[in-house]
Amino acid sequence: MRIVIGMSGGVDSAVAALLLKQQGHDVVGVFMKNWEEKDEEGVCLAAEDYADVRRVADKIGIPYYSVNFSKLYKEKVFSYFLEEYKCGRTPNPDVLCNNEIKFKAFLELAHTAEAGALATGHYARSEKSADGVRLLRAADKGKDQTYFLAGLTQAQLRDAVFPVGGLLKHDVRNIAREHGLANAEKKDSTGICFIGERQFKSFLMQFLPAQPGDMVTVDGRFVSRHEGLMYYTLGQRKGLGIGGRNDGTGESWFVVGKDLAANRLIVQQGEHDELFSLSLDAKKINWIAGAPAGETFVCTAKFRYRQPDQRVEVRIEGDGAHVRFFEPQRAVTPGQWVVFYQDEVCLGGGPIDSVEPKKPIALLV
């Protein structure tokens, strides 16, 4: 079978390609360039990654190509990303990137190339049956990336394969080493997918100009100034620049809210009830295998990537859900995704619209 595989230049997708090749598939590597930016010397930032794709593909013995979805990425992912920040929320661009780019535009490209499947280096497993496809957590619980795939539909998952999903990261690196892949020791990439690690505030400043305002406590006392509400997220500590105060407790300060109407950032010293929430509402949930039976049910959920599963009670409400936590949760943030799990199965998820604070902030009521 012909399989198109998205190759990033990293070990995971390299080993994924290798495994598929070993299984006898007609593997075609494709490097996606979705962000146009050059360094100080005018060299494309993605050039080095593409060079790794070339080295690996040659070693494995598969053809490789490059496609450029920059325009689409800007239209479908980045514009949404900026809009959300403008609204005071904290979006997760990578979930959307999977929905719109990797498993949509790229999947269409695979179909055009008459491929029977699309592969990626994601740490996730899928299980096909007569009822459809189920998305399962990766074998390596520390690397599981189903959180980012929770927005995918049956149609998208049906044609997707995740060759490294059943392996441990450690084994993936070993395989890469054994086969002399050039990127075997390459550091895992982080940061926004296709954009990479950035000084986040200054990166946003390039697109969203500063809008300074006051930083105030939950009871409205002035503390400091902020540079723009969109540069901060709930629960954030770093970057507030609030030093010692003779009326303080000596603890750190955290962002607990945003007063959009008055352009005030609400901060609090220490971690208190205002930072925690009891439930959330999500207006639009993608249930991978259809909405679970019953109006309400108990499962686990994550509110951010790499968070231990939390027990929740879900009540389906139209296309969305009301999600009650068994334990109060810290800094659940609108714009981020809530993703549901039933043991190994990723049920789906959706963007968080609002939360019910453990203790409301008077200024925002």
Place this chain on the structure above:
RNA sequence: UGGGGUGUAGCCAAGCGGUAAGGCACGGGACUUUGACUCCCGCAUUCGUAGGUUCAAAUCCUGCCACCCCAG
């Protein structure tokens, strides 16, 4: 202008004759395909300033400077 008080890192703050705690902030790193959180490391050869006493001074003494409070 009298009287009192205080000056220790960017901020808060210990120290009260024996060779500069701690916290916050900040910087770096780890972790991490979002943003965060978290963790680790770093961060005053010097205590407003100029002298003096002492083996030894941020600590005691004196002058000066700055700020604060109370009088007026």
